[in-house]
Amino acid sequence: MNGTNPGPLDNTPNPIKIPVSSAGSYMPPVIPSAPSGAAQPLGTNPAEQVPITGPVSAVEAILRQPRRVIFQLKQPNAGSVITSLLLIAVVCSLVYGVIVGTFSGGQQYWAAPVKIAAGLLISALICLPSLYIFSCLGGSQARLVEVFGLVAGLLTLMTILLIGFAPVAWVFSQSTKSLAAMGGLHLAFWLVATIFGVRFLHAGFSHLGTKSDGGMKVWVVIFVLVVLQMTTALRPIIGTADTFLPAAQDKKFFLSHWFDNLDADGGRSRKWKGDGN
Amino acid sequence: MNMRASDLALDVRQLSVLLRGEPGLISSWVRGWTMNRVLLYIAVIFVGAGCYGAAMGYWRDPLQAFYTGLKFPLVILLTTLGNGLLNGMLAPLLGLNIGFRQSLLVIFMSFTIAAAILGSFSPLMLFLVWNTPPVSALSGTVSVAYSFMQLATVVMIAFAGVMANVRLVPVLRELSGSSAVAHKVLFAWLAVNLLLGSQIIWILRPFIGNPAIPVEFLSVHAFEGNFFEAVFQAAQHLLFR
Numbered sequence: 318m319n320g321t322n323p324g325p326l327d328n329t330p331n332p333i334k335i336p337v338s339s340a341g342s343y344m345p346p347v348i349p350s351a352p353s354g355a356a357q358p359l360g361t362n363p364a365e366q367v368p369i370t371g372p373v374s375a376v377e378a379i380l381r382q383p384r385r386v387i388f389q390l391k392q393p394n395a396g397s398v399i400t401s402l403l404l405i406a407v408v409c410s411l412v413y414g415v416i417v418g419t420f421s422g423g424q425q426y427w428a429a430p431v432k433i434a435a436g437l438l439i440s441a442l443i444c445l446p447s448l449y450i451f452s453c454l455g456g457s458q459a460r461l462v463e464v465f466g467l468v469a470g471l472l473t474l475m476t477i478l479l480i481g482f483a484p485v486a487w488v489f490s491q492s493t494k495s496l497a498a499m500g501g502l503h504l505a506f507w508l509v510a511t512i513f514g515v516r517f518l519h520a521g522f523s524h525l526g527t528k529s530d531g532g533m534k535v536w537v538v539i540f541v542l543v544v545l546q547m548t549t550a551l552r553p554i555i556g557t558a559d560t561f562l563p564a565a566q567d568k569k570f571f572l573s574h575w576f577d578n579l580d581a582d583g584g585r586s587r588k589w590k591g592d593g594n
Numbered sequence: 595m596n597m598r599a600s601d602l603a604l605d606v607r608q609l610s611v612l613l614r615g616e617p618g619l620i621s622s623w624v625r626g627w628t629m630n631r632v633l634l635y636i637a638v639i640f641v642g643a644g645c646y647g648a649a650m651g652y653w654r655d656p657l658q659a660f661y662t663g664l665k666f667p668l669v670i671l672l673t674t675l676g677n678g679l680l681n682g683m684l685a686p687l688l689g690l691n692i693g694f695r696q697s698l699l700v701i702f703m704s705f706t707i708a709a710a711i712l713g714s715f716s717p718l719m720l721f722l723v724w725n726t727p728p729v730s731a732l733s734g735t736v737s738v739a740y741s742f743m744q745l746a747t748v749v750m751i752a753f754a755g756v757m758a759n760v761r762l763v764p765v766l767r768e769l770s771g772s773s774a775v776a777h778k779v780l781f782a783w784l785a786v787n788l789l790l791g792s793q794i795i796w797i798l799r800p801f802i803g804n805p806a807i808p809v810e811f812l813s814v815h816a817f818e819g820n821f822f823e824a825v826f827q828a829a830q831h832l833l834f835r
Contacts (some may be wrong), residue, residue: 443718443721445712446716447717450710455712521707543718549725
Protein backbone atom coordinates (compact mmCIF):
# COMPACT_ATOMS: atom_id res chain seq x y z
CA MET A 318 0.00 0.00 0.00
CA ASN A 319 1.31 3.44 -0.89
CA GLY A 320 0.03 6.95 -1.04
CA THR A 321 -1.71 6.61 -4.43
CA ASN A 322 -3.34 3.18 -4.44
CA PRO A 323 -6.48 2.96 -2.34
CA GLY A 324 -6.37 0.29 0.39
CA PRO A 325 -8.94 -1.17 2.76
CA LEU A 326 -8.42 1.65 5.29
CA ASP A 327 -9.57 4.23 2.73
CA ASN A 328 -13.16 3.41 3.60
CA THR A 329 -12.64 4.79 7.10
CA PRO A 330 -13.74 8.38 7.80
CA ASN A 331 -10.18 9.37 8.80
CA PRO A 332 -7.77 7.63 6.42
CA ILE A 333 -4.20 7.12 7.64
CA LYS A 334 -1.88 9.54 5.85
CA ILE A 335 1.74 8.54 5.37
CA PRO A 336 3.88 11.66 5.62
CA VAL A 337 7.06 12.00 3.62
CA SER A 338 10.14 13.59 5.21
CA SER A 339 12.25 16.26 3.48
CA ALA A 340 14.80 13.55 2.57
CA GLY A 341 12.10 11.71 0.66
CA SER A 342 11.89 8.65 2.96
CA TYR A 343 8.62 7.56 4.47
CA MET A 344 7.96 8.51 8.05
CA PRO A 345 6.09 6.16 10.40
CA PRO A 346 2.34 6.74 9.97
CA VAL A 347 0.51 8.74 12.59
CA ILE A 348 -2.35 6.62 13.86
CA PRO A 349 -5.43 8.78 14.38
CA SER A 350 -7.00 8.43 17.80
CA ALA A 351 -10.27 6.56 17.89
CA PRO A 352 -13.28 8.83 18.23
CA SER A 353 -14.19 8.81 21.90
CA GLY A 354 -17.77 8.60 23.09
CA ALA A 355 -17.49 11.97 24.75
CA ALA A 356 -16.37 13.70 21.53
CA GLN A 357 -19.46 12.62 19.60
CA PRO A 358 -22.49 14.77 20.50
CA LEU A 359 -25.32 12.99 22.24
CA GLY A 360 -28.23 11.97 20.04
CA THR A 361 -26.25 11.70 16.79
CA ASN A 362 -26.89 7.97 16.79
CA PRO A 363 -30.64 7.40 16.10
CA ALA A 364 -30.62 4.51 18.61
CA GLU A 365 -29.91 7.02 21.40
CA GLN A 366 -33.11 8.90 20.56
CA VAL A 367 -35.36 5.88 21.18
CA PRO A 368 -37.35 6.71 24.34
CA ILE A 369 -36.92 4.59 27.47
CA THR A 370 -40.44 3.37 28.11
CA GLY A 371 -40.14 1.42 31.35
CA PRO A 372 -37.91 -0.45 33.81
CA VAL A 373 -37.05 -3.30 31.39
CA SER A 374 -36.07 -0.85 28.69
CA ALA A 375 -34.07 1.14 31.29
CA VAL A 376 -32.11 -1.96 32.42
CA GLU A 377 -31.19 -2.77 28.84
CA ALA A 378 -30.26 0.83 28.08
CA ILE A 379 -28.02 1.36 31.13
CA LEU A 380 -26.11 -1.86 30.44
CA ARG A 381 -25.81 -1.65 26.65
CA GLN A 382 -26.44 1.99 25.70
CA PRO A 383 -25.48 4.30 28.58
CA ARG A 384 -25.36 7.24 26.12
CA ARG A 385 -29.04 6.63 25.42
CA VAL A 386 -29.82 7.03 29.13
CA ILE A 387 -27.76 10.22 29.32
CA PHE A 388 -29.49 11.60 26.21
CA GLN A 389 -32.93 10.78 27.62
CA LEU A 390 -32.06 12.54 30.88
CA LYS A 391 -31.73 15.77 28.89
CA GLN A 392 -35.20 15.39 27.34
CA PRO A 393 -38.48 16.77 28.74
CA ASN A 394 -39.62 13.26 29.79
CA ALA A 395 -36.56 12.79 32.05
CA GLY A 396 -38.86 12.38 35.07
CA SER A 397 -40.22 9.03 33.89
CA VAL A 398 -36.70 7.78 33.08
CA ILE A 399 -35.49 8.76 36.56
CA THR A 400 -38.51 7.06 38.15
CA SER A 401 -37.75 3.86 36.22
CA LEU A 402 -34.09 3.98 37.25
CA LEU A 403 -34.94 4.52 40.92
CA LEU A 404 -37.53 1.73 40.83
CA ILE A 405 -34.93 -0.69 39.44
CA ALA A 406 -32.38 0.43 42.05
CA VAL A 407 -34.85 -0.13 44.91
CA VAL A 408 -36.01 -3.56 43.63
CA CYS A 409 -32.47 -4.77 42.92
CA SER A 410 -31.13 -3.59 46.29
CA LEU A 411 -34.07 -5.31 48.05
CA VAL A 412 -33.32 -8.56 46.21
CA TYR A 413 -29.61 -8.34 47.00
CA GLY A 414 -30.54 -7.50 50.61
CA VAL A 415 -32.48 -10.78 50.90
CA ILE A 416 -29.32 -12.62 49.80
CA VAL A 417 -27.33 -10.69 52.43
CA GLY A 418 -29.98 -11.65 55.00
CA THR A 419 -29.61 -15.37 54.28
CA PHE A 420 -26.32 -15.37 56.22
CA SER A 421 -28.09 -14.81 59.55
CA GLY A 422 -31.68 -15.62 58.58
CA GLY A 423 -34.66 -14.81 60.85
CA GLN A 424 -35.28 -11.09 61.22
CA GLN A 425 -32.45 -10.28 58.79
CA TYR A 426 -34.49 -11.63 55.86
CA TRP A 427 -36.47 -8.39 55.91
CA ALA A 428 -34.16 -6.08 57.92
CA ALA A 429 -31.14 -6.41 55.59
CA PRO A 430 -33.07 -5.56 52.37
CA VAL A 431 -34.78 -2.59 54.02
CA LYS A 432 -31.49 -1.26 55.41
CA ILE A 433 -29.57 -1.74 52.15
CA ALA A 434 -32.23 -0.08 49.98
CA ALA A 435 -32.82 2.78 52.44
CA GLY A 436 -29.11 3.24 53.10
CA LEU A 437 -28.24 3.54 49.42
CA LEU A 438 -31.06 6.02 48.73
CA ILE A 439 -30.29 8.15 51.80
CA SER A 440 -26.55 8.18 50.97
CA ALA A 441 -27.34 9.35 47.44
CA LEU A 442 -29.66 12.09 48.74
CA ILE A 443 -27.05 13.27 51.28
CA CYS A 444 -24.41 13.54 48.54
CA LEU A 445 -26.66 14.96 45.79
CA PRO A 446 -26.35 18.68 46.72
CA SER A 447 -22.56 18.51 46.84
CA LEU A 448 -22.44 16.69 43.48
CA TYR A 449 -24.51 19.47 41.89
CA ILE A 450 -22.23 22.14 43.37
CA PHE A 451 -19.09 20.22 42.32
CA SER A 452 -20.47 19.83 38.79
CA CYS A 453 -21.05 23.60 38.58
CA LEU A 454 -17.56 24.28 39.96
CA GLY A 455 -16.21 21.95 37.26
CA GLY A 456 -17.88 24.09 34.59
CA SER A 457 -20.81 21.78 33.86
CA GLN A 458 -24.07 23.19 32.50
CA ALA A 459 -26.05 20.34 34.09
CA ARG A 460 -29.38 21.11 35.72
CA LEU A 461 -30.21 19.63 39.12
CA VAL A 462 -32.67 17.18 37.53
CA GLU A 463 -29.96 15.90 35.18
CA VAL A 464 -27.53 15.44 38.07
CA PHE A 465 -30.29 13.61 39.97
CA GLY A 466 -30.82 11.39 36.93
CA LEU A 467 -27.12 10.56 36.73
CA VAL A 468 -27.10 9.62 40.43
CA ALA A 469 -30.17 7.43 39.81
CA GLY A 470 -28.24 5.82 36.94
CA LEU A 471 -25.25 5.26 39.23
CA LEU A 472 -27.46 3.51 41.81
CA THR A 473 -29.20 1.46 39.13
CA LEU A 474 -25.99 0.22 37.54
CA MET A 475 -24.52 -0.57 40.96
CA THR A 476 -27.53 -2.57 42.12
CA ILE A 477 -27.96 -4.42 38.81
CA LEU A 478 -24.35 -5.54 39.07
CA LEU A 479 -24.94 -6.58 42.68
CA ILE A 480 -27.77 -8.80 41.44
CA GLY A 481 -25.22 -10.39 39.11
CA PHE A 482 -23.02 -11.11 42.13
CA ALA A 483 -25.96 -12.36 44.22
CA PRO A 484 -25.65 -16.12 43.38
CA VAL A 485 -21.95 -16.05 44.33
CA ALA A 486 -22.73 -14.20 47.56
CA TRP A 487 -25.50 -16.70 48.39
CA VAL A 488 -23.19 -19.70 47.90
CA PHE A 489 -20.61 -18.16 50.22
CA SER A 490 -23.19 -17.14 52.82
CA GLN A 491 -24.38 -20.76 53.05
CA SER A 492 -20.91 -22.17 53.47
CA THR A 493 -19.12 -19.82 55.89
CA LYS A 494 -19.74 -18.78 59.47
CA SER A 495 -17.26 -15.89 59.44
CA LEU A 496 -18.98 -12.51 59.67
CA ALA A 497 -15.79 -10.68 58.67
CA ALA A 498 -15.29 -12.88 55.58
CA MET A 499 -18.87 -12.28 54.41
CA GLY A 500 -18.55 -8.57 55.14
CA GLY A 501 -15.34 -8.43 53.10
CA LEU A 502 -16.96 -10.30 50.22
CA HIS A 503 -20.02 -8.03 50.08
CA LEU A 504 -17.72 -5.01 50.32
CA ALA A 505 -15.63 -6.27 47.39
CA PHE A 506 -18.77 -6.81 45.27
CA TRP A 507 -20.04 -3.37 46.18
CA LEU A 508 -16.70 -1.76 45.28
CA VAL A 509 -16.65 -3.43 41.85
CA ALA A 510 -20.25 -2.31 41.25
CA THR A 511 -19.36 1.22 42.38
CA ILE A 512 -16.44 1.42 39.94
CA PHE A 513 -18.81 0.69 37.04
CA GLY A 514 -21.40 3.10 38.43
CA VAL A 515 -18.81 5.87 38.69
CA ARG A 516 -17.75 5.21 35.09
CA PHE A 517 -21.34 5.89 34.02
CA LEU A 518 -21.43 9.04 36.13
CA HIS A 519 -18.15 10.23 34.62
CA ALA A 520 -19.43 9.60 31.09
CA GLY A 521 -22.59 11.52 31.95
CA PHE A 522 -20.74 14.57 33.19
CA SER A 523 -18.38 14.57 30.22
CA HIS A 524 -21.50 15.01 28.04
CA LEU A 525 -22.80 17.82 30.25
CA GLY A 526 -19.86 20.14 29.58
CA THR A 527 -17.67 19.43 32.62
CA LYS A 528 -14.25 20.98 32.05
CA SER A 529 -12.52 19.65 35.17
CA ASP A 530 -13.18 16.33 36.87
CA GLY A 531 -11.22 17.15 40.06
CA GLY A 532 -14.41 17.95 41.95
CA MET A 533 -16.03 14.73 40.81
CA LYS A 534 -13.09 12.70 42.11
CA VAL A 535 -13.48 14.38 45.49
CA TRP A 536 -17.21 13.66 45.36
CA VAL A 537 -16.66 9.96 44.62
CA VAL A 538 -14.46 9.74 47.74
CA ILE A 539 -17.18 11.49 49.79
CA PHE A 540 -19.88 9.15 48.38
CA VAL A 541 -17.85 6.02 49.15
CA LEU A 542 -17.15 7.24 52.71
CA VAL A 543 -20.83 8.08 53.28
CA VAL A 544 -22.01 4.65 52.06
CA LEU A 545 -19.38 2.86 54.16
CA GLN A 546 -20.37 4.87 57.21
CA MET A 547 -24.04 4.21 56.44
CA THR A 548 -23.39 0.44 56.68
CA THR A 549 -22.04 1.05 60.19
CA ALA A 550 -24.81 3.47 61.18
CA LEU A 551 -27.52 0.98 60.10
CA ARG A 552 -25.81 -2.12 61.53
CA PRO A 553 -26.41 -4.99 61.88
CA ILE A 554 -26.89 -5.75 58.18
CA ILE A 555 -25.13 -9.11 57.87
CA GLY A 556 -25.04 -10.24 61.50
CA THR A 557 -27.68 -9.98 64.24
CA ALA A 558 -28.34 -7.76 67.27
CA ASP A 559 -31.00 -7.23 69.92
CA THR A 560 -32.02 -3.86 68.44
CA PHE A 561 -32.90 -2.83 64.86
CA LEU A 562 -30.39 0.07 64.98
CA PRO A 563 -27.42 0.70 67.31
CA ALA A 564 -28.03 2.80 70.43
CA ALA A 565 -26.85 6.43 70.52
CA GLN A 566 -23.86 5.64 72.76
CA ASP A 567 -22.75 2.82 70.39
CA LYS A 568 -22.09 5.11 67.43
CA LYS A 569 -18.83 4.27 65.72
CA PHE A 570 -16.65 5.23 62.80
CA PHE A 571 -16.79 2.46 60.18
CA LEU A 572 -13.08 1.58 60.44
CA SER A 573 -13.41 1.16 64.20
CA HIS A 574 -16.46 -1.10 63.64
CA TRP A 575 -14.56 -3.22 61.12
CA PHE A 576 -11.57 -3.67 63.44
CA ASP A 577 -13.90 -4.63 66.31
CA ASN A 578 -15.53 -7.26 64.09
CA LEU A 579 -12.17 -8.60 62.93
CA ASP A 580 -11.07 -8.93 66.56
CA ALA A 581 -14.31 -10.66 67.52
CA ASP A 582 -14.09 -12.97 64.51
CA GLY A 583 -10.45 -13.79 65.33
CA GLY A 584 -11.47 -14.56 68.93
CA ARG A 585 -14.25 -16.91 67.76
CA SER A 586 -11.85 -18.60 65.35
CA ARG A 587 -9.21 -19.13 68.07
CA LYS A 588 -11.90 -20.47 70.44
CA TRP A 589 -13.16 -22.89 67.77
CA LYS A 590 -9.64 -24.20 67.10
CA GLY A 591 -9.09 -24.56 70.85
CA ASP A 592 -12.34 -26.52 71.23
CA GLY A 593 -11.31 -28.74 68.38
CA ASN A 594 -8.05 -29.59 69.99
CA MET B 595 -35.61 47.27 45.89
CA ASN B 596 -38.81 45.92 44.28
CA MET B 597 -37.79 42.34 43.79
CA ARG B 598 -40.45 40.24 42.10
CA ALA B 599 -40.63 36.47 42.59
CA SER B 600 -39.84 35.90 38.91
CA ASP B 601 -36.70 38.07 39.15
CA LEU B 602 -35.58 36.13 42.20
CA ALA B 603 -36.13 32.78 40.45
CA LEU B 604 -34.15 34.06 37.47
CA ASP B 605 -31.31 35.16 39.69
CA VAL B 606 -31.28 31.88 41.62
CA ARG B 607 -30.67 30.11 38.31
CA GLN B 608 -27.77 32.50 37.74
CA LEU B 609 -26.12 31.10 40.86
CA SER B 610 -24.74 28.24 38.77
CA VAL B 611 -22.97 30.85 36.58
CA LEU B 612 -21.25 32.14 39.72
CA LEU B 613 -20.22 28.61 40.68
CA ARG B 614 -18.81 27.98 37.21
CA GLY B 615 -16.91 31.27 37.50
CA GLU B 616 -17.69 32.59 34.02
CA PRO B 617 -15.62 35.82 34.10
CA GLY B 618 -17.28 37.63 31.16
CA LEU B 619 -20.82 37.33 32.47
CA ILE B 620 -19.89 37.91 36.11
CA SER B 621 -17.89 41.04 35.22
CA SER B 622 -20.93 42.45 33.41
CA TRP B 623 -22.98 41.84 36.58
CA VAL B 624 -20.36 43.65 38.64
CA ARG B 625 -20.46 46.66 36.29
CA GLY B 626 -24.29 46.70 36.28
CA TRP B 627 -24.76 46.82 40.07
CA THR B 628 -28.32 46.14 41.30
CA MET B 629 -29.75 45.94 44.80
CA ASN B 630 -31.73 42.83 43.82
CA ARG B 631 -28.52 40.97 43.18
CA VAL B 632 -27.08 41.97 46.56
CA LEU B 633 -30.28 40.85 48.29
CA LEU B 634 -30.11 37.51 46.47
CA TYR B 635 -26.53 37.00 47.63
CA ILE B 636 -27.47 37.85 51.20
CA ALA B 637 -30.33 35.32 50.98
CA VAL B 638 -27.99 32.61 49.66
CA ILE B 639 -25.46 33.40 52.41
CA PHE B 640 -28.17 33.12 55.07
CA VAL B 641 -29.60 29.87 53.70
CA GLY B 642 -26.31 28.16 52.79
CA ALA B 643 -24.15 29.17 55.73
CA GLY B 644 -27.19 29.01 58.04
CA CYS B 645 -27.96 25.38 57.14
CA TYR B 646 -24.32 24.43 57.59
CA GLY B 647 -24.11 26.25 60.92
CA ALA B 648 -27.32 24.61 62.14
CA ALA B 649 -26.02 21.14 61.21
CA MET B 650 -22.75 21.91 63.00
CA GLY B 651 -24.44 23.15 66.17
CA TYR B 652 -26.98 20.30 66.25
CA TRP B 653 -24.38 17.94 67.74
CA ARG B 654 -24.33 20.00 70.96
CA ASP B 655 -28.03 20.80 71.23
CA PRO B 656 -31.02 21.83 69.01
CA LEU B 657 -30.84 25.29 70.61
CA GLN B 658 -27.15 25.53 69.72
CA ALA B 659 -28.15 24.58 66.14
CA PHE B 660 -30.49 27.58 66.04
CA TYR B 661 -27.85 29.91 67.47
CA THR B 662 -25.08 28.73 65.15
CA GLY B 663 -27.45 28.78 62.17
CA LEU B 664 -27.97 32.46 62.91
CA LYS B 665 -24.41 33.38 63.87
CA PHE B 666 -22.57 31.72 60.99
CA PRO B 667 -24.14 33.90 58.23
CA LEU B 668 -23.73 36.90 60.55
CA VAL B 669 -19.94 36.37 60.60
CA ILE B 670 -19.89 36.61 56.79
CA LEU B 671 -22.18 39.64 56.62
CA LEU B 672 -20.42 41.55 59.40
CA THR B 673 -17.00 40.82 57.87
CA THR B 674 -18.11 41.95 54.41
CA LEU B 675 -19.82 45.10 55.62
CA GLY B 676 -17.16 45.93 58.24
CA ASN B 677 -14.42 45.78 55.62
CA GLY B 678 -16.52 47.23 52.79
CA LEU B 679 -15.02 50.70 53.00
CA LEU B 680 -11.42 49.46 53.36
CA ASN B 681 -11.79 46.92 50.53
CA GLY B 682 -13.35 49.59 48.32
CA MET B 683 -10.33 51.85 48.93
CA LEU B 684 -7.70 49.11 48.53
CA ALA B 685 -8.98 48.06 45.09
CA PRO B 686 -8.22 51.33 43.21
CA LEU B 687 -4.99 51.82 45.20
CA LEU B 688 -3.77 48.43 43.93
CA GLY B 689 -4.77 49.12 40.32
CA LEU B 690 -8.32 47.76 40.10
CA ASN B 691 -10.45 50.70 39.06
CA ILE B 692 -13.86 49.73 40.40
CA GLY B 693 -16.20 51.63 42.70
CA PHE B 694 -17.07 50.93 46.31
CA ARG B 695 -20.34 49.20 45.43
CA GLN B 696 -18.65 47.04 42.78
CA SER B 697 -15.95 45.86 45.21
CA LEU B 698 -18.65 45.06 47.78
CA LEU B 699 -20.54 43.05 45.15
CA VAL B 700 -17.44 41.05 44.15
CA ILE B 701 -16.78 40.14 47.78
CA PHE B 702 -20.43 39.22 48.25
CA MET B 703 -20.13 36.99 45.17
CA SER B 704 -17.15 35.20 46.68
CA PHE B 705 -18.93 34.64 49.99
CA THR B 706 -22.05 33.52 48.10
CA ILE B 707 -20.03 30.79 46.38
CA ALA B 708 -18.59 29.73 49.75
CA ALA B 709 -22.07 29.72 51.32
CA ALA B 710 -23.52 27.65 48.45
CA ILE B 711 -20.72 25.09 48.86
CA LEU B 712 -21.23 25.00 52.63
CA GLY B 713 -25.00 24.65 52.13
CA SER B 714 -24.41 21.63 49.90
CA PHE B 715 -22.18 20.16 52.63
CA SER B 716 -24.84 20.61 55.33
CA PRO B 717 -26.45 17.14 54.72
CA LEU B 718 -22.95 15.65 55.03
CA MET B 719 -22.36 17.57 58.25
CA LEU B 720 -25.72 16.41 59.61
CA PHE B 721 -24.80 12.82 58.71
CA LEU B 722 -21.50 13.29 60.51
CA VAL B 723 -23.32 14.60 63.57
CA TRP B 724 -25.72 11.63 63.45
CA ASN B 725 -22.74 9.27 63.49
CA THR B 726 -20.88 11.06 66.28
CA PRO B 727 -21.49 9.98 69.91
CA PRO B 728 -23.71 12.54 71.64
CA VAL B 729 -22.64 14.90 74.42
CA SER B 730 -24.45 12.68 76.95
CA ALA B 731 -22.06 9.79 76.21
CA LEU B 732 -18.82 9.09 78.08
CA SER B 733 -16.44 12.05 78.47
CA GLY B 734 -13.42 10.36 76.83
CA THR B 735 -15.42 9.55 73.69
CA VAL B 736 -16.87 13.06 73.61
CA SER B 737 -13.41 14.58 73.68
CA VAL B 738 -12.43 12.63 70.54
CA ALA B 739 -15.81 13.36 68.94
CA TYR B 740 -15.48 17.08 69.72
CA SER B 741 -12.01 17.18 68.16
CA PHE B 742 -13.27 15.31 65.10
CA MET B 743 -16.17 17.75 64.69
CA GLN B 744 -13.75 20.67 64.89
CA LEU B 745 -11.43 19.08 62.32
CA ALA B 746 -14.25 18.24 59.89
CA THR B 747 -15.60 21.78 60.23
CA VAL B 748 -12.21 23.31 59.49
CA VAL B 749 -11.68 21.07 56.42
CA MET B 750 -15.12 21.86 54.95
CA ILE B 751 -14.90 25.60 55.59
CA ALA B 752 -11.34 25.74 54.22
CA PHE B 753 -12.43 23.92 51.05
CA ALA B 754 -15.36 26.31 50.56
CA GLY B 755 -13.13 29.34 51.18
CA VAL B 756 -10.42 28.18 48.78
CA MET B 757 -12.94 27.42 46.02
CA ALA B 758 -14.67 30.78 46.50
CA ASN B 759 -11.37 32.63 46.08
CA VAL B 760 -10.25 30.50 43.14
CA ARG B 761 -13.47 31.54 41.40
CA LEU B 762 -12.79 35.20 42.22
CA VAL B 763 -9.39 35.41 40.48
CA PRO B 764 -10.63 35.22 36.83
CA VAL B 765 -13.28 37.85 37.58
CA LEU B 766 -10.71 40.23 39.08
CA ARG B 767 -8.40 39.55 36.12
CA GLU B 768 -11.23 40.36 33.70
CA LEU B 769 -12.08 43.56 35.56
CA SER B 770 -8.47 44.78 35.92
CA GLY B 771 -7.00 43.38 32.71
CA SER B 772 -3.93 42.26 34.67
CA SER B 773 -3.16 39.03 36.45
CA ALA B 774 -0.72 40.73 38.85
CA VAL B 775 -3.30 43.33 39.91
CA ALA B 776 -5.92 40.60 40.37
CA HIS B 777 -3.64 38.66 42.71
CA LYS B 778 -2.59 41.79 44.66
CA VAL B 779 -6.21 42.84 45.22
CA LEU B 780 -7.24 39.31 46.19
CA PHE B 781 -4.36 39.04 48.66
CA ALA B 782 -5.16 42.42 50.23
CA TRP B 783 -8.87 41.59 50.55
CA LEU B 784 -8.07 38.17 52.01
CA ALA B 785 -5.71 39.68 54.57
CA VAL B 786 -8.16 42.28 55.87
CA ASN B 787 -11.10 39.86 55.78
CA LEU B 788 -9.08 37.30 57.73
CA LEU B 789 -8.11 39.94 60.29
CA LEU B 790 -11.67 41.13 60.94
CA GLY B 791 -13.39 37.77 60.29
CA SER B 792 -11.31 35.87 62.83
CA GLN B 793 -12.07 38.45 65.51
CA ILE B 794 -15.81 38.41 64.73
CA ILE B 795 -15.71 34.61 65.03
CA TRP B 796 -13.95 35.05 68.37
CA ILE B 797 -16.62 37.45 69.62
CA LEU B 798 -19.58 35.39 68.37
CA ARG B 799 -18.24 32.07 69.78
CA PRO B 800 -19.30 29.31 70.55
CA PHE B 801 -20.25 27.72 67.20
CA ILE B 802 -19.97 23.96 67.76
CA GLY B 803 -20.54 24.37 71.47
CA ASN B 804 -18.17 23.07 74.10
CA PRO B 805 -19.73 20.06 75.94
CA ALA B 806 -18.29 21.38 79.22
CA ILE B 807 -20.13 24.74 78.94
CA PRO B 808 -23.93 25.33 78.91
CA VAL B 809 -25.56 26.29 75.59
CA GLU B 810 -25.39 30.06 75.09
CA PHE B 811 -25.83 32.54 72.24
CA LEU B 812 -22.72 34.52 73.15
CA SER B 813 -19.97 33.60 75.57
CA VAL B 814 -20.01 35.63 78.82
CA HIS B 815 -16.37 36.40 77.98
CA ALA B 816 -17.23 37.45 74.39
CA PHE B 817 -15.26 40.70 74.45
CA GLU B 818 -12.34 39.41 76.49
CA GLY B 819 -9.13 38.81 74.57
CA ASN B 820 -8.83 38.32 70.84
CA PHE B 821 -8.33 35.52 68.34
CA PHE B 822 -4.64 36.14 67.71
CA GLU B 823 -3.85 36.55 71.40
CA ALA B 824 -5.48 33.15 72.04
CA VAL B 825 -3.52 31.51 69.21
CA PHE B 826 -0.28 33.06 70.55
CA GLN B 827 -1.02 31.89 74.09
CA ALA B 828 -1.86 28.38 72.85
CA ALA B 829 1.41 28.22 70.89
CA GLN B 830 3.34 29.56 73.90
CA HIS B 831 1.70 26.95 76.13
CA LEU B 832 2.54 24.20 73.65
CA LEU B 833 6.19 25.22 73.20
CA PHE B 834 7.28 26.51 76.63
CA ARG B 835 5.10 24.71 79.17
